[in-house]
Amino acid sequence: MTQLSIIIGYLSLLLILGLFANRFFRGTSQDYMLASHSIGPFLLLMSLFGTTMTAFALVGSTGESYKVGIGVYGMLASSSGIIHSLCFFVLGVKLWGLGRKFGYRTQIQFFRDRLESDKIGLLLFPVLVGLVIPYLLIGVMASGGVINGVTQGRITEGVVTNATFPEGTFPDFLEQGDKGFAVDGSKGGVPRQVASLVVCGVVLLYVFFGGMRGTAWANAFQTMVFMVLGVVTFVIIANKLGGHDSLLANLREIASKVPKEKLTRVDVSKLKFFSYLLVPLSVGMFPHLFQHWLTARSAASFKLPVVLHPIFIMIVWVPCVLIGIWATSNLIQIPPPIQNNPNLVLPFMVKRLAGPVLGGFLTAGILAAIMSSLDSQFLCLGTMFSTDIVTHYAGKNRFSDRQQVLLTRGFIVAIVALTYFFSLFEPRAVFTLGVWCFSGFASLFPLVFAALYWKRLTKAGGYASIVAAIGTWTALFYDSDFAGIENYALEFTLGDSTYQMMPVVGMFVVSLLALVLVSLATTPPSEKTLNKFFPN
Amino acid sequence: MKTFRMSDMSRTLWILVLALIILHQDNWFWTDARLVFGFMPIGLFYHACISLAAGAMWWWATRYCWPDESESSSGEEHSA
Numbered sequence: 001m002t003q004l005s006i007i008i009g010y011l012s013l014l015l016i017l018g019l020f021a022n023r024f025f026r027g028t029s030q031d032y033m034l035a036s037h038s039i040g041p042f043l044l045l046m047s048l049f050g051t052t053m054t055a056f057a058l059v060g061s062t063g064e065s066y067k068v069g070i071g072v073y074g075m076l077a078s079s080s081g082i083i084h085s086l087c088f089f090v091l092g093v094k095l096w097g098l099g100r101k102f103g104y105r106t107q108i109q110f111f112r113d114r115l116e117s118d119k120i121g122l123l124l125f126p127v128l129v130g131l132v133i134p135y136l137l138i139g140v141m142a143s144g145g146v147i148n149g150v151t152q153g154r155i156t157e158g159v160v161t162n163a164t165f166p167e168g169t170f171p172d173f174l175e176q177g178d179k180g181f182a183v184d185g186s187k188g189g190v191p192r193q194v195a196s197l198v199v200c201g202v203v204l205l206y207v208f209f210g211g212m213r214g215t216a217w218a219n220a221f222q223t224m225v226f227m228v229l230g231v232v233t234f235v236i237i238a239n240k241l242g243g244h245d246s247l248l249a250n251l252r253e254i255a256s257k258v259p260k261e262k263l264t265r266v267d268v269s270k271l272k273f274f275s276y277l278l279v280p281l282s283v284g285m286f287p288h289l290f291q292h293w294l295t296a297r298s299a300a301s302f303k304l305p306v307v308l309h310p311i312f313i314m315i316v317w318v319p320c321v322l323i324g325i326w327a328t329s330n331l332i333q334i335p336p337p338i339q340n341n342p343n344l345v346l347p348f349m350v351k352r353l354a355g356p357v358l359g360g361f362l363t364a365g366i367l368a369a370i371m372s373s374l375d376s377q378f379l380c381l382g383t384m385f386s387t388d389i390v391t392h393y394a395g396k397n398r399f400s401d402r403q404q405v406l407l408t409r410g411f412i413v414a415i416v417a418l419t420y421f422f423s424l425f426e427p428r429a430v431f432t433l434g435v436w437c438f439s440g441f442a443s444l445f446p447l448v449f450a451a452l453y454w455k456r457l458t459k460a461g462g463y464a465s466i467v468a469a470i471g472t473w474t475a476l477f478y479d480s481d482f483a484g485i486e487n488y489a490l491e492f493t494l495g496d497s498t499y500q501m502m503p504v505v506g507m508f509v510v511s512l513l514a515l516v517l518v519s520l521a522t523t524p525p526s527e528k529t530l531n532k533f534f535p536n
Numbered sequence: 537m538k539t540f541r542m543s544d545m546s547r548t549l550w551i552l553v554l555a556l557i558i559l560h561q562d563n564w565f566w567t568d569a570r571l572v573f574g575f576m577p578i579g580l581f582y583h584a585c586i587s588l589a590a591g592a593m594w595w596w597a598t599r600y601c602w603p604d605e606s607e608s609s610s611g612e613e614h615s616a
Binding site for chain 2: 071073077078079081085086093248251255260264265266273277300306307308309310311313314318322
């Protein structure tokens with residue numbers, strides 16, 4: 001109950017922050033969606049970092065390193081340090097400049113102008129929304145799982161003791177699961193469906209009250225919370241597991257007990273590892289990052305995020321990966337239900353090794369990482385709907401600023417409800433689902449890069465690239481049983497050896513080829529458009 | 537608004553980015569289970585160093601390769 005009280009206190013604090021940000025709201029849609037371009041370097045750093053680090057970074061990385069060892073860091077953390085900042089540098093600054101000059105709020109506005117096609121929005125809108133939904137799903141699923149995990153009772157020989165909520169507190173469909181209360185049910189904790197709903201509600205409320213300004217503030221606050229508490233978690237778990245007096249002695253003791261295969265990458269294909277480099281290109285097409293880029297006060301505001309982003313990634317990921325491999329040591333027994341669901345490794349370690357008070361705060365830190373991504377995604381979905389669909393087709397004067405804000409909120413609620421509905425089904429591994437989502441966005445990277453740097457990109461080339469990217473993504477996602485096959489990869493044989501690559505390679509190559517070949521075969525853009533986007 | 541051209545970026549930066557990407561594929565530590573400082577797997581330590589090197593590279597880039605035109609906000613700002 002102590003942990004639950006702390007979690008409730010933390011969620012209340014976020015609501016207060018949203019209400020406080022509302023006092024600065026200027027009443028315009030420009031202010032609600034882009035904080036009137038007022039975000040300086042520090043807030044931009046924290047909001048960009050907080051947005052990109054989600055359940056995937058904490059819950060997913062710990063669970064995946066528990067499964068495959070330290071290779072997880074190289075697959076997505078160190079590569080992201082290089083590639084994310086490259087995207088901020090090469091795409092973010094330039095798009096910010098164009099956004100300020102031409103008044104863009106969304107990617108679709110930019111692509112409509114650059115590709116000289118009004119209807120490109122009708123294709124791109126469902127593609128972007130469709131790809132954001134799995135990203136949202138990661139956060140919604142993980143938040144429910146984490147809260148349930150830390151509030152569960154202790155299970156001894158199939159009997160739940162010390163339950164936060166005794167059996168019968170909630171309706172059967174919430175607490176019994178398929179195999180019973182103590183097997184795959186709520187086990188005396190807050191049912192994950194209820195926990196996910198509450199977290200969605202809290203994020204919705206502070207996004208509604210605070211808009212982009214509230215989101216940026218909440219992101220900065222939550223990023224600090226999860227970075228500090230992440231390091232605290234690491235130290236506490238190390239000291240509890242090691243059993244010695246000094247931290248260094250504990251770290252050495254635990255490392256000596258980790259199986260050798262988890263200290264290396266013997267179970268990771270080298271080509272697959274290399275192909276992971278394409279996955280972080282996804283940040284170039286994340287609609288919520290585009291919106292955050294546009295909030296910058298000046299181009300110089302990007303410098304701090306560009307430099308510190310790789311280092312912040314290291315601060316968050318290294319402890320998580322170490323905790324994940326520690327869970328494979330014989331110093332702690334991971335029960336079978338947790339072994340089968342790597343999403344629960346981190347909450348299990350926190351619950352088992354930290355006291356109730358500290359456990360509550362550490363859980364708040366994990367939730368902070370999850371919610372600091374959900375909020376930006378919620379806001380960007382609403383912004384895209386109101387700007388690219390409603391205002392664009394109904395006309396600028398059809399709706400007042402206040403009505404636009406209302407429409408934004410209505411669409412956000414609809415998408416969150418849809419995501420929540422999906423989250424009620426069998427949960428997928430956070431890491432696997434995250435990689436699929438990022439791969440889809442990465443396959444659209446050629447489009448945004450060419451739009452900014454290749455004059456020969458044509459309208460038809462743009463359409464071909466999007467259709468090829470989403471077509472390949474859909475086919476491969478279906479083939480992977482909708483992320484159900486966790487080690488799904490593209491395989492080819494050369495001689496006697498079989499090689500594996502991440503599915504993103506197939507999507508990226510097909511999208512790039514379609515873009516280049518169709519562009520070269522069709523009429524170049526008009527002089528007017530080229531002068532607009534390539535004045536020199 | 538002036539443009540930000542690719543040529544504004546130093547060729548050196550692209551060489552550094554490429555070098556980091558090559559160094560990222562550390563086949564030489566693939567099966568090495570040594571522990572740095574007695575607790576840090578060498579493969580993980582190496583990649584943490586890649587993260588630090590990326591931070592240093594991007595610091596250098598913002599100092600020497602930042603497009604001049606983008607230092608201040610565009611004078612032709614659109615009021616949406």
